[in-house]
Amino acid sequence: MIKFIYTNDKEKWKEESSITRTNKKANLIITNKRGRKLxxxxxxxxxxxxxxxxxxxxxxxxxxxxxxxxxxxxxxxxxxxxxxxxxxxxxxxxxxxxxxxxxxxxxxxxxxxxxxxxxxxxxxxxxxxxxxxxxxxxxxxxxxxxxxxxxxxxxxxxxxxxxxxxxxxxxxxxxxxxxxxxxxxxxxxxxxxxxxxxxxxxxxxxxxxxxxxxxxxxxxxxxxxxxxxxxxxxxxxxxxxxxxxxxxxxxxxxxxxxxxxxxxxxxxxxxxxxxxxxxxxxxxxxxxxxxxxxxxxxxxxxxxxxxxxxxxxxxxxxxxxxxxxxxxxxxxxxxxxxxxxxxxxxxxxxxxxxxxxxxxxxxxxxxxxxxILPDAKHIELEGHMSGNAVAFENKEGSIIVNINNSYQEKKLLNIKHNDDVWRVCLEPNSINSIIFL
Missing domain, CATH: 3.20.20.80 (Glycosidases)
Structure with missing residues (x-):
């Protein structure tokens, strides 16, 4: 299950359902590399x-x-x-x-x-x-x-x-x-x-x-x-x-x-x-x-x-x-x-x-x-969107990916988790969370 939540100057903490699989090349990859605990x-x-x-x-x-x-x-x-x-x-x-x-x-x-x-x-x-x-x-x-x-x-x-x-x-x-x-x-x-x-x-x-x-x-x-x-x-x-x-x-x-x-x-x-x-x-x-x-x-x-x-x-x-x-x-x-x-x-x-x-x-x-809860582990990200993103794995296994879109236009995100690539549209001027449950 995947959840997508975003906030911008028009919407606050809005859950969005428009996430679909794609065969496009990923521009953000969730790796298997885990780091420090929170x-x-x-x-x-x-x-x-x-x-x-x-x-x-x-x-x-x-x-x-x-x-x-x-x-x-x-x-x-x-x-x-x-x-x-x-x-x-x-x-x-x-x-x-x-x-x-x-x-x-x-x-x-x-x-x-x-x-x-x-x-x-x-x-x-x-x-x-x-x-x-x-x-x-x-x-x-x-x-x-x-x-x-x-x-x-x-x-x-x-x-x-x-x-x-x-x-x-x-x-x-x-x-x-x-x-x-x-x-x-x-x-x-x-x-x-x-x-x-x-x-x-x-x-x-x-x-x-x-x-x-x-x-x-x-x-x-x-x-x-x-x-x-x-x-x-x-x-x-x-x-x-x-x-x-x-x-x-x-x-x-x-x-x-x-x-x-x-x-x-x-x-x-x-x-x-x-x-x-x-x-x-x-x-x-x-x-x-x-x-x-x-x-x-x-x-x-x-x-x-x-x-x-x-x-x-x-x-x-x-x-x-x-x-x-x-x-x-x-x-x-x-x-x-x-x-x-x-x-x-x-x-x-x-x-x-x-x-x-x-x-x-x-x-x-x-x-x-x-x-992102106590004891979550930092996840290393790769791809062209990684400079605007940070990810953690919670203790119970959920993965949280937070992504910033500071531009005044929509940005397309193709995020790879395991073997699947998911397509997400990031709203203008938005803070975004993608949650893999």
């Missing part, structure tokens, strides 16, 4: 996302959360990400300990998180108890930085500050555990190579290496913290622009050091990190890899950008990613951050209205996360 898909919890959800009444909020996280929902998320302290989509900037020189972390507190972040996470866990949550800070507490501001500087290099920061991670994991929330992974820093206008902290590969092997790794080991340490989130290299931010400067710098490597269970890449994932997977195939933050657009939620997002899914999944995470699942319409940057979201909620808008990137995600 952990799943997800998105990031942010304060502004929960603020938007709270504009909805209880019934509509339930519908949105069910669609995102329920195993029977449309997106079936099994992964999630959250900030440790403020992200750029926090209501305002903060850390979990703003008391200067509190190296023992006596005043560490997640009290603020209990108003928006923790309720958001618990709504998801109520629907998907096995949700794997990763967490990363955008900035350390400012008193631990070389310049005492959220949006600038580096972590201080002295042992007292580094030990205190390792303790900060431990306190975070333990505090969330007391709330009934298990943190599967911590990533050392959001976008290690970015000095941003919003909370940020720049790290070199050498600084990451030394913090992991001399402070965070031993601290987690001593305190019996089972949360995995991941090298992330790496947002470099930007080809032909930056020197000193390449694969050897970050991932390979850390992973080739045996004392650091033994603590690292995976690598998180986002943005310009797409230029390094293939080399890292090839060199260290035993580790896991996530795309940790879908690129965010400009708040217009256009179909043109949705096609670009499809290429990001394809790029990361074809080059070895075990998981793919969207950035803001839900925002108010316009997607404006507290400091003025407008970004895309899967779902928009007009300010002050009990109304839900499902944007194009919601459907891009649904074509992946709603059909």
């Amino acid at each position: 952990d799943g898909f997800g998105g990031c919890f942010n304060e502004l996302g929960m603020k938007a959800l709270l504009d909805l009444d209880k019934e509509n909020r339930k519908i949105v959360l069910d669609k995102l996280f329920s195993p029977d929902g449309e997106c079936k998320f099994t992964l999630a990400r959250m900030p440790i302290g403020a992200s750029d989509y926090a209501v305002s900037w903060y850390s979990l300990n703003d008391i200067e020189d509190d190296y023992s972390m006596a005043y560490f507190s997640i009290q603020r998180d209990k108003s928006l972040l923790i309720p958001y996470i618990k709504e998801a866990l109520n629907r998907q108890p096995n949700l794997k949550i990763s967490a990363s800070p955008w900035s350390p507490p400012v008193w631990l930085k070389t310049h005492q501001v959220y949006n600038f500087g580096k972590l201080k290099s002295d042992a007292q500050s580094q030990d205190a920061y390792a303790l900060y991670f431990t306190k975070f994991v333990e505090s969330y555990h007391k709330e009934g929330i298990s943190i599967a992974q911590v990533h050392i820093q959001n976008e290690v190579a970015a000095d941003q206008k919003f909370p940020s902290c720049v790290w070199s590969g050498e600084q990451l290496r030394d913090f992991i092997k001399e402070h965070l790794g031993p601290k987690f080991e001593k305190d019996n913290i089972k949360t995995e340490i991941w090298l992330g989130t790496i947002n470099s290299p930007e080809f032909f622009k930056e020197v000193g931010q390449d694969y050897d400067n970050y991932a390979n710098c850390v992973l080739r050091d045996e004392d650091a490597y033994r603590y690292v269970k995976g690598v998180g890449y986002q943005w310009q990190g797409k230029n390094a994932i293939q080399r890292t997977v090839q060199s260290y195939p035993e580790l896991k890899y996530y795309q940790t933050e879908n690129e965010c657009g400009d708040g217009n939620n256009s179909w043109e950008y949705a096609h670009y997002v499809f290429t990001l899914f394809r790029h990361y999944l074809t080059n070895g990613a075990n998981g793919y995470l969207y950035w803001n699942m839900v925002l108010h319409s316009g997607g404006e951050s507290s400091w003025g940057w407008k970004q895309n979201s899967m779902i928009s909620i007009p300010i002050g209205k009990n109304e839900v808008i499902y944007n194009p990137e919601y459907y891009v995600m649904r074509h992946f996360s709603g059909l």
Whole structure:
């Protein structure tokens, strides 16, 4: 049995029956070559996302959360990400300990998180108890930085500050555990190579290496913290622009050091990190890899950008990613951050209205996360259409082939599975899923 589902600017998640055998030459071939297993898909919890959800009444909020996280929902998320302290989509900037020189972390507190972040996470866990949550800070507490501001500087290099920061991670994991929330992974820093206008902290590969092997790794080991340490989130290299931010400067710098490597269970890449994932997977195939933050657009939620997002899914999944995470699942319409940057979201909620808008990137995600399930294996494709397609085999044997047609005209696909070639007409401006059951 074969199913064909497509979405474009005119039709949303439409099942089509016009699939016929053909004797034409195949331009997309499903091979017998199987690759890496998938952990799943997800998105990031942010304060502004929960603020938007709270504009909805209880019934509509339930519908949105069910669609995102329920195993029977449309997106079936099994992964999630959250900030440790403020992200750029926090209501305002903060850390979990703003008391200067509190190296023992006596005043560490997640009290603020209990108003928006923790309720958001618990709504998801109520629907998907096995949700794997990763967490990363955008900035350390400012008193631990070389310049005492959220949006600038580096972590201080002295042992007292580094030990205190390792303790900060431990306190975070333990505090969330007391709330009934298990943190599967911590990533050392959001976008290690970015000095941003919003909370940020720049790290070199050498600084990451030394913090992991001399402070965070031993601290987690001593305190019996089972949360995995991941090298992330790496947002470099930007080809032909930056020197000193390449694969050897970050991932390979850390992973080739045996004392650091033994603590690292995976690598998180986002943005310009797409230029390094293939080399890292090839060199260290035993580790896991996530795309940790879908690129965010400009708040217009256009179909043109949705096609670009499809290429990001394809790029990361074809080059070895075990998981793919969207950035803001839900925002108010316009997607404006507290400091003025407008970004895309899967779902928009007009300010002050009990109304839900499902944007194009919601459907891009649904074509992946709603059909390709945890433990699915990547399938290698061949043929002239393979550059716009990606395929997986689910654990129970179904095969999902996702294909992008960004052109404003129909495209004919002749797809070969086993000994048969099937003819499919791809609608203009469409995201497509062909399912072999």
